[in-house]
Amino acid sequence: xxxxxxxxxxxxxxYAARALRAQGYDGRLTIVGAEPHRPYDRPPLSKExxxxxxxxxxxxxxxxxxxxxxxxxxxxxxxxxEWLLGTRATALDTRHRAVRLDTGRTLTTDGVVLxxxxxxRRLPGPAPDGSHTLRTLDDARALRADLARGGPxxxxxxxGGFIGAEVAASCxxxxxxxxxxxxxxxxxVPQLGESMAELCARLHGDHGVAxxxxxxxxxxxxxxxxxxxxxxLADGRLLSADVVVTGIGVRPATDWLEGSGLPxxxxxxxxxxxxxPIPAIVAAGDVAHVAGxxxxxxxxxxxxxxxxxxxxxxxxxxxxxxxxPYFWSDQYxxxxxxxxxxxSGDVPRIIEGSPDDRSxxxxxxxxxxxxxxxxxxxxxxxxxxxxxxxxxxxxxxxx
Amino acid sequence: MIxxxxxxxxxxxxSVRLDTTPPIxxxxxxxxxxxxxxxxxxxxxxxxxxxxxxxxxxxxxHAASFDLRTGAPTCLPxxxxxxxxxVTVEDGMVYVHRTAExxxxx
Numbered sequence: 167x168x169x170x171x172x173x174x175x176x177x178x179x180x181y182a183a184r185a186l187r188a189q190g191y192d193g194r195l196t197i198v199g200a201e202p203h204r205p206y207d208r209p210p211l212s213k214e215x216x217x218x219x220x221x222x223x224x225x226x227x228x229x230x231x232x233x234x235x236x237x238x239x240x241x242x243x244x245x246x247x248e249w250l251l252g253t254r255a256t257a258l259d260t261r262h263r264a265v266r267l268d269t270g271r272t273l274t275t276d277g278v279v280l281x282x283x284x285x286x287r288r289l290p291g292p293a294p295d296g297s298h299t300l301r302t303l304d305d306a307r308a309l310r311a312d313l314a315r316g317g318p319x320x321x322x323x324x325x326g327g328f329i330g331a332e333v334a335a336s337c338x339x340x341x342x343x344x345x346x347x348x349x350x351x352x353x354x355v356p357q358l359g360e361s362m363a364e365l366c367a368r369l370h371g372d373h374g375v376a377x378x379x380x381x382x383x384x385x386x387x388x389x390x391x392x393x394x395x396x397x398x399l400a401d402g403r404l405l406s407a408d409v410v411v412t413g414i415g416v417r418p419a420t421d422w423l424e425g426s427g428l429p430x431x432x433x434x435x436x437x438x439x440x441x442x443p444i445p446a447i448v449a450a451g452d453v454a455h456v457a458g459x460x461x462x463x464x465x466x467x468x469x470x471x472x473x474x475x476x477x478x479x480x481x482x483x484x485x486x487x488x489x490x491p492y493f494w495s496d497q498y499x500x501x502x503x504x505x506x507x508x509x510s511g512d513v514p515r516i517i518e519g520s521p522d523d524r525s526x527x528x529x530x531x532x533x534x535x536x537x538x539x540x541x542x543x544x545x546x547x548x549x550x551x552x553x554x555x556x557x558x559x560x561x562x563x564x565x
Numbered sequence: 566m567i568x569x570x571x572x573x574x575x576x577x578x579x580s581v582r583l584d585t586t587p588p589i590x591x592x593x594x595x596x597x598x599x600x601x602x603x604x605x606x607x608x609x610x611x612x613x614x615x616x617x618x619x620x621x622x623x624x625x626x627h628a629a630s631f632d633l634r635t636g637a638p639t640c641l642p643x644x645x646x647x648x649x650x651x652v653t654v655e656d657g658m659v660y661v662h663r664t665a666e667x668x669x670x671x
Contacts, residue, residue: 207608210609494626503625545626549614
């Protein structure tokens with residue numbers, strides 16, 4: 167393999183590039199990124215980045231230096247890659263192994279790593295000024311600037327998932343008046359199950375944030391100046407709003423692959439080794455649908471990139487991605503950590519701490535076996551049990 | 566010189582976090598005492614809550630790992646070292662001698 171093109175310059179793309187070089191690939195390496203920034207860490211965007219004053223960073227690009235930067239000049243020199251940033255891939259010709267770019271250029275390449283991530287779902291209808299989604303650094307800068315327009319602001323967060331909850335917590339910490347609207351009767355039930363989701367939902371009320379559940383959103387109302395004034399709920403209620411943040415999930419960024427012939431459906435369909443039906447095309451991160459499931463976790467993106475690259479260089483699925491799913495969320499000063507494969511019906515049992523203190527460790531059980539773990543502000547025992555669970559559920563590596 | 570705790574209160578495998586600015590984590594790694602800056606250089610997480618294995622501590626959030634002897638990161642996602650601080654024991658009390666801010670590795 168003499169040339170590899172990585173489409174996507176975020177976490178999975180960077181880790182794929184690192185894995186290529188670490189695994190001895192010394193051919194041409196091209197990395198295409200739709201955003202103009204170097205790879206940066208997205209998790210802080212809904213947390214520390216949002217609550218820090220914009221003046222702290224001055225004119226510096228937060229993706230290039232400081233806590234968001236995932237790489238630095240020294241590493242970039244070592245990776246020896248051509249970075250095409252601010253450039254979008256618009257089509258993939260699998261037969262000729264050609265990637266078409268929005269600059270008009272076409273890259274012909276031996277291997278392709280698909281790492282285009284995902285894009286936020288949006289509400290139907292127009293998006294007035296003051297309405298936001300949060301995925302990119304530029305999104306976060308726009309939201310932060312809007313929140314700093316002056317004085318306490320009425321913020322409505324649409325969607326009570328992890329991003330919504332983190333944004334709500336950050337806005338509350340900034341002194342704004344915050345309401346969260348969730349279509350389901352309770353947020354985070356698919357992730358945590360009902361009883362644990364209920365405990366996490368209490369965090370909103372603890373911090374004076376209103377949680378309105380069981381109602382969808384009909385649309386946003388705007389004033390004559392084009393700025394959002396209210397959120398109209400499906401039941402007809404109006405919530406006054408100066409700023410609206412919509413966090414209702416993401417869609418894997420596969421539009422550009424329509425017509426490529428690759429199997430699509432909630433991401434790029436891959437086998438357990440992150441390999442598409444064409445062995446020279448692999449996928450990693452939020453865009454990858456691996457062995458029947460798509461993860462949107464930071465850790466999965468890094469692990470899948472290494473697996474995908476290993477198989478790309480091997481020319482076949484020589485290794486599979488089997489790591490225990492893990493994610494975390496920081497909200498209202500509480501660190502939520504989850505690991506494992508929870509299925510509906512698994513019974514959570516609190517084995518340490520107390521929900522009243524918002525500090526506990528819970529184990530999900532099925533047929534007497536642990537399937538998953540949840541911790542609120544219990545990082546040390548969580549780390550220990552997570553290791554035990556990984557050992558118990560993962561086959562030992564062979565060879 | 567910052568008093569930490571009685572040596573007896575920091576058995577092997579345990580750690581303690583000091584609320585200094587910035588916070589410092591003190592570890593007992595199989596009988597050897599080490600002190601490093603507590604906050605992971607990758608993202609906001611307390612290394613005192615990390616997983617201790619030999620002379621390495623693994624960040625509880627993303628599994629970045631640091632060598633307690635040097636403060637150097639031993640794997641990604643951390644790329645910058647944490648500061649180390651000398652530790653002494655006098656009359657059964659553990660003390661940290663804070664390294665000056667100027668010594669911060671770039």
